[in-house]
Amino acid sequence: MSKSSLVATTLPPIAESALRQLGEHLAIARSRRKES
Numbered sequence: 531m532s533k534s535s536l537v538a539t540t541l542p543p544i545a546e547s548a549l550r551q552l553g554e555h556l557a558i559a560r561s562r563r564k565e566s
Contacts, residue, residue: 541549
């Protein structure tokens, strides 16, 4: 996890927001899978 957080601080804002959005979608998908 420390590597990814280090990368996030050096990424441009657009890439950072894209990664954050992807993480949110993954979390949503995970919770949906648990429900079904």
